[in-house]
Structures are given as C-alpha cells and as structure tokens.
Amino acid sequence: MEFSELRRLRNAFGAFLTGITVVTTRQANGTPRGFTANSFTSVSLDPPMLLVCMDKQADSLDVFLESSGFGISILAENQIDLSVLFASKQPDKFEITEWTDSPGGYPVLDGACAWFDCERCNQVDAGDHIVLFGKILNFDYNSKYGLGYVRGGYMTPGLEYSAGRAYGSDSPVVVGAIIEHEGKILLYDDQENTDVYLPASGLDGNSGSLQQLQSSLIEQGIWIVIDSLFAVYENEDHASQSIYYRGSARKVERPELFRPIDQIPWDRISSPALKSMLNRYLEESSRKRFGIYFGSDRNGTIQSLV
Numbered sequence: 001m002e003f004s005e006l007r008r009l010r011n012a013f014g015a016f017l018t019g020i021t022v023v024t025t026r027q028a029n030g031t032p033r034g035f036t037a038n039s040f041t042s043v044s045l046d047p048p049m050l051l052v053c054m055d056k057q058a059d060s061l062d063v064f065l066e067s068s069g070f071g072i073s074i075l076a077e078n079q080i081d082l083s084v085l086f087a088s089k090q091p092d093k094f095e096i097t098e099w100t101d102s103p104g105g106y107p108v109l110d111g112a113c114a115w116f117d118c119e120r121c122n123q124v125d126a127g128d129h130i131v132l133f134g135k136i137l138n139f140d141y142n143s144k145y146g147l148g149y150v151r152g153g154y155m156t157p158g159l160e161y162s163a164g165r166a167y168g169s170d171s172p173v174v175v176g177a178i179i180e181h182e183g184k185i186l187l188y189d190d191q192e193n194t195d196v197y198l199p200a201s202g203l204d205g206n207s208g209s210l211q212q213l214q215s216s217l218i219e220q221g222i223w224i225v226i227d228s229l230f231a232v233y234e235n236e237d238h239a240s241q242s243i244y245y246r247g248s249a250r251k252v253e254r255p256e257l258f259r260p261i262d263q264i265p266w267d268r269i270s271s272p273a274l275k276s277m278l279n280r281y282l283e284e285s286s287r288k289r290f291g292i293y294f295g296s297d298r299n300g301t302i303q304s305l306v
C-alpha cells in the first residue's frame with residue numbers, strides 16, 4: 001500500500017473511539033516490561049477472554065511471546081501521562097510509576113479503572129501485528145471513568161459529562177474562555193472602564209454556548225482553538241452555571257484586545273471567581289499542568305488532568 005493510502009487507513013482506524021490500556025509482562029529475569037495499547041478488545045465472557053494486538057516492531061515483542069501471560073491496566077481519565085510514558089522508549093517506566101503485582105504476578109498500574117491478568121492462550125500472526133489472546137485469571141475494577149482516545153487525541157469523558165450536566169441544567173449558563181495569544185490574555189473592559197472580564201457568552205442572562213462565544217469572537221477578528229475545559233461552577237447568588245474553557249488564538253486581527261500577563265488590572269476584576277480562575281490559570285500555565293475546577297463560586301475541587 002502506498003504511503004498516502006496508509007495514512008488514510010490510519011486516519012480511518014483513528015475515527016474509532018477507544019480506551020487506553022497499558023499491557024505488561026515480566027522478562028525471564030523478572031524485569032517488568034509494558035507498552036501503551038488501544039487495540040484492547042474484550043472477547044468472551046465464558047471462558048473469560050480478551051485480546052490485544054502487538055506491533056511486530058515493538059522492542060518488547062519477544063518478551064511477551066516468551067512469557068506465559070500478561071497484565072492489562074485500563075487507564076483512568078487522569079492518566080494521560082502514563083499513556084504517553086508507556087508509549088515511549090524511556091527506560092525507567094516502572095521506576096517512576098506506582099504499580100503493584102497482580103495475583104498472577106504481572107504489574108498493574110495504581111489508579112487504573114480496571115485491570116486483568118491473563119494466561120496467554122493463543123496468538124495469531126496478523127500482518128504487521130500479532131494478536132495476543134489472554135484467558136483472564138483475575139481482574140478488578142472501580143467506578144473511575146476511563147481515558148478515551150480518538151483521531152490521535154485523548155478524551156476525558158467524565159469531565160466532559162460534568163460540563164454536559166451543567167449545560168443540561170435548568171439554570172442559565174455562562175460559557176467563557178481564557179484565551180492566550182503570544183503570552184497575552186484576552187480581557188475586556190466594560191463601558192465605564194470599571195470592570196474587567198473574560199470573553200463569555202450568556203452574560204445577558206440567556207444561556208450561552210461555546211459556538212456563540214466562538215462566533216462573537218470571530219466577529220471581533222479573533223479565531224480561537226479550545227484546548228480543554230477549565231472550570232465548571234455554579235454561581236450561588238445568581239442560580240446560574242459557568243463553564244470556562246482554556247485555549248489560544250490562532251488568528252488575531254485586533255491584538256490590542258490582549259493584555260500582557262504582567263499588566264492584568266487585578267484591582268478592576270470585580271468577580272472573585274474570575275480573579276481566582278485567572279490566578280490559577282497563570283500558575284498552572286507556568287507549570288504546564290492544568291486542572292479542571294468543579295464546584296461553586298465559593299468552593300470546589302480541582303481535578304488534575306495529567
């Protein structure tokens with residue numbers, strides 16, 4: 001198949017939304033090995049069986065073929081970092097990860113939302129992969145949401161569900177965003193120049209939406225890309241919901257609307273919720289580790305994404 005056709009096929013496969021697993025085993029000398037895989041499939045309930053497809057190019061292929069079994073951890077939605085780590089060639093994966101041995105003796109990752117340990121009961125040579133079939137010996141699960149993967153990007157279904165619930169509530173919804181461009185943040189002044197606020201739709205009391213926000217920004221010559229959800233909270237005094245995203249501008253015709261981070265007029269931001277959101281954004285952005293706030297404008301919790 002030609003390269004361009006391979007790429008098209010990869011894109012077509014990528015349209016299928018999957019979870020993410022880390023498949024593990026042990027070398028003959030006991031050293032743990034593992035790799036990220038989204039080709040996991042449940043196969044049979046009775047007898048209990050699953051499969052995973054392993055690339056023939058994987059460095060650990062021989063180890064998996066020599067071992068009598070393997071473990072599978074289904075990653076939870078806050079474990080994107082582990083998916084990235086176990087898809088890498090970093091040699092100390094198991095030293096910097098919290099894990100325990102399953103009863104069958106295969107590493108399973110702490111914090112995963114389900115795990116299985118299996119005896120390899122069959123293997124099928126299939127093109128550039130080998131399909132490993134496992135007979136499940138032990139397994140467990142919890143109520144965490146699994147991490148999703150589609151079109152080459154990660155999805156966090158539980159977090160998106162929480163935002164969806166806010167959208168679906170009876171009270172009006174404000175939908176806003178922290179938009180960064182060349183180290184500056186998009187901020188507006190009200191007409192009297194007394195208040196400073198973030199771009200948002202639904203501030204007039206009618207429910208807003210991300211689409212409305214994007215359209216109104218385009219009218220102002222600002223095209224944005226949303227990276228992630230940033231905060232979902234209830235405004236206790238106004239019986240309304242706020243959903244804030246974070247993102248960046250990919251095209252800006254009015255750069256004067258963006259303010260350098262060190263010139264944010266903190267004393268003119270009247271909303272304590274906006275102030276604390278912006279503060280958290282700057283702090284998290286300097287660490288390059290973002291979380292999502294859930295709660296009310298008075299108190300809540302931050303769920304870390306990575």
Ligand SMILES: Cc1cc2nc3c(=O)[nH]c(=O)nc-3n(C[C@H](O)[C@H](O)[C@H](O)COP(=O)(O)O)c2cc1C
Pocket residue numbers: 020034035036037038039040053054055056057058059060061083084086087088089149
């Ligand atoms: C999201 C994602 C899914 C992957 N799924 C698979 C898979 O199903 N099978 C596979 O063999 N490799 C898969 N990989 C690639 C392996 O994780 C990667 O090649 C890893 O480095 C192999 O480890 P090894 O070469 O150290 O054995 C996936 C990678 C990512 C990022």
